[in-house]
Amino acid sequence: MQQSRRDFAKKTAIVTAGAAVAAGTSVLAATGNSSVQDDSNNGVVKGSSRKKEILYTKSAAWEEFYKTAK
Numbered sequence: 001m002q003q004s005r006r007d008f009a010k011k012t013a014i015v016t017a018g019a020a021v022a023a024g025t026s027v028l029a030a031t032g033n034s035s036v037q038d039d040s041n042n043g044v045v046k047g048s049s050r051k052k053e054i055l056y057t058k059s060a061a062w063e064e065f066y067k068t069a070k
Helices: 002-031 060-069
Strands: none
Touching: none
16 A cells, blocks of 8 residues: 555656646747847847846955966
């Protein structure tokens, strides 16, 4: 009895995970604008965040790194 419950739980989890993957794939395919390449955007996807992206901040640690890297 205990073994059959475990088998049922395993099979249910596998089927549920497969259904979730299939649903996610179909939603991504339906939207279709994630990697559209045309003349207006050159394939670049622009995010909707209002935060400023900071790639580098000058600091003593970076200066030391650049001196040793040369």
